[in-house]
Amino acid sequence: MKKNELTRHHQDYIKTMGPFLIDCSIEIFSNEEREVLEKYGHWFQAITSEELAIFTPLQQRFVKVMKKEVDPFSVEEWAWLKYISRKEIEQKYNERLRAQYVPAEDAFYSRKMVKQLKKTMYKEMKDNHKL
Numbered sequence: 001m002k003k004n005e006l007t008r009h010h011q012d013y014i015k016t017m018g019p020f021l022i023d024c025s026i027e028i029f030s031n032e033e034r035e036v037l038e039k040y041g042h043w044f045q046a047i048t049s050e051e052l053a054i055f056t057p058l059q060q061r062f063v064k065v066m067k068k069e070v071d072p073f074s075v076e077e078w079a080w081l082k083y084i085s086r087k088e089i090e091q092k093y094n095e096r097l098r099a100q101y102v103p104a105e106d107a108f109y110s111r112k113m114v115k116q117l118k119k120t121m122y123k124e125m126k127d128n129h130k131l
Contacts, residue, residue, distance in 0.1 A: 006055045010043065013052060017042035024086045025097075033079035044080045 020041025026034060037044075046052040047059055048066045064070045065077045072078045090097060109117070 003055060006053055010052060013046060014040065014043050020045075022083065024083065024090050028082060028086060029079065032075055033082065036076050036079045037083055040076065041080075041083070044076070048080075 019038045022029070022034065022037050022041070029037065043052070044062070047054060048063060054060055054063060061070065062077060062080075065072045065081060066084065072081050
């Protein structure tokens with residue numbers, strides 16, 4: 001295929017695939033990164049998996065960034081690298097990421113006990129340290 005045909009093929013691919021579903025925690029992404037992922041996520045996936053032919057220097061650089069051969073620079077590179085990294089983290093630590101700490105009711109000191117101790121301590125200080 002010629003460069004113009006490849007460009008059209010890539011553009012058609014982006015249009016036909018529609019919005020990309022970000023299936024990981026989105027809190028780490030900026031609004032701009034989310035928009036980039038939703039618009040180009042399927043295309044990024046196709047380029048990195050070599051489903052689509054790579055024909056521009058920027059696409060080649062994008063693949064090198066994903067292979068961690070060069071550092072990310074553009075918003076697109078950062079967004080996709082963060083997405084891939086977050087997916088790996090969520091797969092590895094799935095249950096731990098969702099865990100929530102709930103203190104036990106029978107802690108050493110209850111809130112009521114702490115208030116009483118403070119009250120007693122301040123009273124002792126006031127009585128024994130008069131000016």
